[in-house]
Amino acid sequence: MNIYKKIICGLCILSLFACATKNNVETAVGYGWSNNSVNTVKFRKNALTSFKNFQFIGYYDADGTLVLGKRKLNTTHWDIVKTPYKGNVKDAHNSISIAVDGDGYLHVSWDHHDTKLRYAKSKLPLGLDLGNEEPMTGISEQKLTYPEFYNLPNGNLLFFYRSxxxxxxxxxxxxxxxxDKKWSQLQTNLLNGENNRSAYWQAKVDSKGVIHLSWVWRESWDVSTNHDLCYARSKDGGLSWEKSNGEKYTLPITVATAELAWKIPEKSSLINQTAMTTDAKGNPYIASYWSDNNIPQFQIVYLENGVWKKTNTAFRQTSFYLGGGGTKQIPISRPDVLVQEQGKNRYLYLLFRDKERDNKIAVAYTNLNQGNSWKVMDLSATPVGEWEPNHDISLWDKKNKLHIFVQKVNQIDGxxxxxxxxxxIQVLEINQLPK
Structure with a gap:
């Protein structure tokens, strides 16, 4: 990139986040690969994460090198390290996921689409210098996709993936x-597709360490065969699983035994791999989108007093049909979901982008306890292409602060x-969410 282009790009960055809410902060990190959406796909867990007073980030640069960054929270300077590792950035599935364990070691997994495990760990606590690639358990590590880390309250980590x-x-x-600083395998086949289908999941670990898991089933490579929203939870770190009413699952879970949180037929433009969160009582909220009448809408399925309920945002006005294989160029992003409770108020927030809104970063929100209609507000002044939201989950859970990984990217269909x-690449700090 020549100096003129860098200056122009820098000027564009200054105007990118002229946010509708006041006093938000945007911090530049570094230049990243933008020819597809590999840096911003929704199933990254995590793109951005915090440990104590430090925040970590991972992304691919222009030549596909795995880059790691670290900063002290409430500062704008990032320490950046180009690792010796690269990924196949031409495939948007091959994203980077990071996490920090309770001792401060950074764990990184990257570059997977039906390929062998690629995993490394920092040599020192709070360090960016990675050790050698290594196996975790050596079991079912030859054909991985969708690696995701989750932090447990005791400092241990979970690692989910599709085999x-x-x-x-x-x-x-x-x-x-x-x-013992070692990995063990808890489940070899928790969600069993019976060689006929596969599950596409999202998960959330709540403040008590309960693991909440939801998923859709897909009958083939074609995304149009996504159907049904199912649920399970574990209260013992992932060893045993139960339904929302406490009934124990016989493992593995299959399409016949799974608890149905919401019935959704095939060919509903139902998206996979979205987001979950929980409220203070441990009730799960599952965000997705699908179509009831030819217009896909963002919808949230949630558990309240033991009953599954749904709220439809219903603000979209344009139709599209979700079908085919590969990474799609879709008019809307997969959503991220947050819950904020204040007294008798329970605010729900969805982070997303929509071609209807010129592909800007946006937030939709409602007070669920008052049954208010959904409102929408843009958080960026200019488009971010085919970006999908990833936020610092650890920071939100511990300090109720919303930091969003942002990069303008492109995605050609298939x-x-x-x-x-x-x-x-920037981190956008939202200091006040709308009410």
Whole structure:
């Protein structure tokens, strides 16, 4: 990138986040690959995470190198390290996921789409210098997709991934123990597609350490065969699982035994791999989108007093149909979901972007306890392309602060590549959410 283009890009960054809420902060991190959406896909867990007074970030730069960054919270300077590792950035599935364990070690997994495990750990606590690639358990590590880390309250980590291919994959869960600094496998096939289908999940660990898991089933490689929203939870770190009424599952869970949180037929433009959160009582909230009448709408399915309920945002006005394979160019992003409770008020927030709104970063919100209609507000002044939201989950859970990973990216339908210059990666800090 020549100096003129850098200056122009820098000027664009200054105007990118002219936020509708006051006193928000945007911090530049570095230039990243933007020819597809590999840096911003929704199933990154995590793109951005915090430990004590430090925040960590991971992304691919222009030549596909895995880059790590660290800063002290409430500062704007990032320490950036180009690791010796690269990924196949031409495939948007091959994203980077990071987490920090309770001892402060950074764990990184990257570059997967039906390929062998790629995993490394920092040499020192709070360090960015990674050790050698290594296996976790050596079991079912040859054909991985969708690696995701989750933090447990005791400092241990969970690692979820799909073993096998789209339409016939199984869900594996590994556990990292701080005491012996080793990984073990808890589940080899928690969600069993029975070689006929696969599950696409999202998960949330609540403040008490309960693991909440939801998923849709897909009958083939075609996203149009997504159907039904199902649920399970674990109160013992992932060893045993139960339904929302406490009934124990016989493992593995299959399409016949799964608890149905919401019935959704195939060919409903139902998206997969979205987001979950929980409230103070441990009730799960599952965000997704699908179509009831040819217009896909963002919808939230949630548990209240033991009963599954749904709120439909219903503000979208344009139709599209979700079908086919590969990474899609979709008019809307998958949503991120947050709950904020204040007294008798229970505010729900959805982070998203929508071509209807010129692909700007937006937030939809409502007071669920008052039955208010959904309102929408833009958080950016200019488009972010095919970006999808990732926020610092650890920071939100511990301090109720919302930091969002942002990069303007492009996605050509079906794993196509755009020809664009690298774009600046930023962290957007939302200091006041609307009510």
């Amino acid at each position: 096998g291919a789209s339409g016939r994959g199984n869900m594996v869960i590994n556990s990292y123990n701080l005491e 794993e196509g590549l755009a020809k664009t210059e690298p774009t600046m």
